[in-house]
Amino acid sequence: MENQKKNMASEEELLEEITSSEYKYGFVTNIESDKAPKGLSEEIVRFISAKKNEPEWLLEYRLKSLKIWEQMTEPEWAHLKYPKPDFQDLHYYSAPKKKKELESLDEVDPELLETFEKLGISLDEQKRLTGVAVDAVIDSVSVKTTFKEKLGELGIIFCSFSEAVQEHPELVRKYLGTVVPASDNFYAALNSAVFTDGSFCYIPKGVRCPMELSTYFRINEANTGQFERTLVVADEDSYVSYLEGCTAPMRDENQLHAAVVELIALDRAEIKYSTIQNWYPGSKEGKGGIYNFVTKRGLCMEDSKISWTQVETGSAVTWKYPGCVLKGDRSIGEFYSVAVTANHQQADTGSKMLHVGKNTKSTIISKGISAGQANNSYRGLVKINKHATNSRNFTQCDSLLMGNKCGAHTFPYIEVDNSSSQVEHEATTSKIGEDQIFYCKQRGMDEETAINLIVNGYCKEVLNQLPMEFAVEAQKLLEISLEGSVG
Amino acid sequence: MMLEATVKMSNKEKFLSHYGMIDFSHDKESFVEKRRAAEKALKGLEFPTSKTEYWKYTRINKLIRESYQLGPADVDSDIDLSVPTKNCLVFVNGYYTDELSWTEAEAGIDFMPLSEAKEKSDKLKGSFDSLTKKEEIFSMINTAYHQDGAYLHLKKGKAAESVYYIVNISAGNQPMSNPRNFIYLEEGSSAKVVMKHISANEGNSFTNQLSEIFVEKNANLEINKLQSENDDAYQISNDEVSQEGSSQFKMNTISLGGGLLRNNLNLDLNGEHIESWMNGLSLLHGKQHVDHHTLIHHREPNCVSHELYKTIADDASTGVFNGKVFVHPIAQKTNAYQSNANMVLTDDASIYSKPELEIYADDVKCSHGSTTGQMDEEAIFYLRSRGIGKKKARAVLLNAFLTDLVEQIGVEHLREEVQSVIDKKYSGVK
Helix, strand or coil, X not given: CHHHHHHXXXXXXXXHHHHHCCCCCCCCCCCCEEECCECCCHHHHHHHHHHCCCCHHHHHHHHHHXXXXXXXXXXXXXXXXXXXCCHHHCECCEEECCCCCCCXXXXXXXXXXXXXXXXXXXXXXXXXXXXXXXXXXXXXXXEEECCHHHHHHCCCEEEEXXXXXXXXXXXXXXXXXXXXXXXCCHHHHHHHHHCCEEEEEEECCCCECCCEEEEEEECCCCCECECEEEEEEXXXXXXXXXXXXXXXXXXXXXXXXXXXXXXXXXXCCEEEEEEEEECCCCCCCCCCCEEEEEEEEEEECCCCEEEEEEEECCCCEEEECCXXXXXXXXXXXXXXXXXXXXXXXXXXXXXXXXXXXXXXXXXXXXXXXXXXXXXXXXXXXXXXXXXXCCCEEEEEEEEEEECCCCEEXXXXXXXXXXXXXXXXXXXXXXXXXXXXXXXXXXXXCCHHHHHHHXXXXXXXXXXCCCCHHHHHHHHHHHHHHHCCCCC | CHHHXXXXXXXXXXXXXXXXXXXXXXXXXXXXXXXXXXXXXHHCCCCCCCCCHHHCCCCCHHHHHCCCECCCCCCCCCCCCCCCCCEEEEEECCEECHHHCXXXXXXXXXXXXXXXXXXXXXXXHHHCCCCCCCCCHHHHHHHHHCCCCEEEXXXXXXXXXXXXXXXXEECCCCEEECCEEEEEECCCCEEEEEEEEEECCCCCEEEEEEEEEEECCCCEEEEEEEEECCCCEEEEEEEEEEECCCCEEEEEEEEEECCEEEEEEEEEECCCCCEEEEEXXXXXXXXXXXXXXXXXXXXXXXXXXXXXXXXXXCCCCEEEEEEEEEECCCCCCCEEEEEXXXXXXXXXXXXXXXXXXXXXXXXXXXXXXEEEECCCHHHHHHHHHCCCCHHHHHHHHHHHHHHHHHCCCCCHHHHHHHHHHHHHHHHCCC
């Protein structure tokens, strides 16, 4: 009886979500923030660096990156149309007002706690639930880190990036920019110059991280670009699973997010990096929404493995190609992605797999769903170097179209420079079959449920790769994102 | 004055200066206008560089830095063209050569050099230069400076009995030619055409070929293009095809010889129920570089397109494939299939493949596949365990790999010719 009631309630809840289907995380937390003036210049970079009390080498790194950025032009090659952001009209630094160091949740700003509760990730809940440590980021500055002591016992470092700069400068200095150099691309250079905070994670030799590490990002302040920097280093024979999930409040003006994520898997290490991205996609008319221009790359040394899994439902414009440099022999790179674009959303996303070492393997599974007037592109690169003998790649990218005003595109680059490697690529584009829907309806489902069922089946290959708690959330997210897009 | 002499010419200026001396005054006024317009367009165009996405894998620096000779050259009149047909037009360095050509008129079919058609044909006058891409530099060079080419026109409902051959020969020292073909099939007509590119010389040559091809309603056209020039020859080829409702078109591109080959094949499907095939077979050796770019625009519903490109890259050769299927919003029920299969025989050979889909309609079936690999050792073992030698086993497998493409060639004599090249080439493969 009790259960039945519960089911009823959750059904009603879902129904309400579906019928309203407005962006449900659209609220603004009112925290006074400590902002840098608008614009980007050497002074601003110095300001950020000073504000964060950074060592000289890091300031130099930022300034060098700024010089590189100034010489670059914004890339135009992506299959995207959007008004270019004015880089001089952005705040490059904003931090929640500095309070004294916090020891327990009671000291956290109650308004912040409320925000987390609305997001469904209340810290005290999280703290009690074992298995997930949360490093919550609000507008670039880490507010609270949990489970730190427990991880500390194993020698695992999991903290905000600025903390890592203060406490483990040797590690940060050794690995920062080694996978994504500042000169990599326009947004990576920008990020390298002005990144404010992010997460840092180091797993020592032979340690298997006992819990899923996760960070919640949330863009909060109006007109603030968010420049996150994530660095995950898995030392020899270690294992870590890292989760990243995002929500952002409703805005009229486009907000820029240009993050850089660097993963380093040393010999025999394994990193699993999962993302759920649900930033504000803009209104139904295509107004507002987040610009998500992210550079994500992993470096694999011998016998190591990096696996990217992502579920992308948010952002007005997405420009993102998580990749792996398979440098060590026998290393493995994987990429599993579901990208959903509805209304006026645009996504140009895919993966890069660079095979350098011998006997390296990579798999790319990309599922794109376009609805409304959205455009969804897969752009990928598989490059097998001359000396990467006996390498193997398998790529599959499928696109699903809903409605006749959307677009789905595939731009794969395949480059093979030796005679012992095998590369396969296949792509399909189609819509949900009338017969499939008919079959479901005939068994008493309405069209909406039928479509949800089919979409879930279509994405299952990728959703299966997600950690449990994310998989549930992701499934729900897909349903909400696609609601009303069929008719 | 001194200053003027020392001004460094850009690559483009240097290249275009080749054409300064040519006299095209024999052209009719309307064609001269087209040439002038193209010359004007050239002012705003630049040669692609390594940063031009469309030319990403193909460097043309060495091609444009050479200096070339323009003009006809002598070719031995008993040269074996291996063309068993009643109709064959031969062009040497882009110029029509009467003594090597022969034709036997069929009613309702005009087959003549373009220079002659410019005097006679209203069809040509109306449609010439209508398909060329005004932003493509080599197309504009061809439009501005083409010497001659073939003109083939089939009247309504006419089915050609003979196979029409167009042979381009590069001869003499460092020749450069800009052959320009014009093929027009009126409603319900059908024809088979073979375009052959061969060398009668050693060393560099540059051929910048352009064909405009019109296939009207219910017409059926098959073009086979055989590229077997010497291994220092450069060729850039633009084929622009426009298809109307219920027509069928097939292009087989067979690349056997040539140092640097770039083939741009562009199809516009302007009606419903069209069927198109684009096939490519490249057998590469030495330092050959062959780049196939295809673009197909599905502009109307209910069309089907097939694409099959296969490359075997031996030695230090490079094979490039870039195919794009573009489905416009109203082109529902489109069925497009794109397949690219490559075999790399050595570690010095490279394959670059980029099969693209750009789709704006939802009720479509579009798919593509691209594979790159090598010979299946297990299959070789299977054959060897049955007493077939290693060399023979490899030859059998390579043959099997190519056979579906060879079967696409609808001109029997050519099919046999290609098959014999394959047999010869891979019978002794390591």
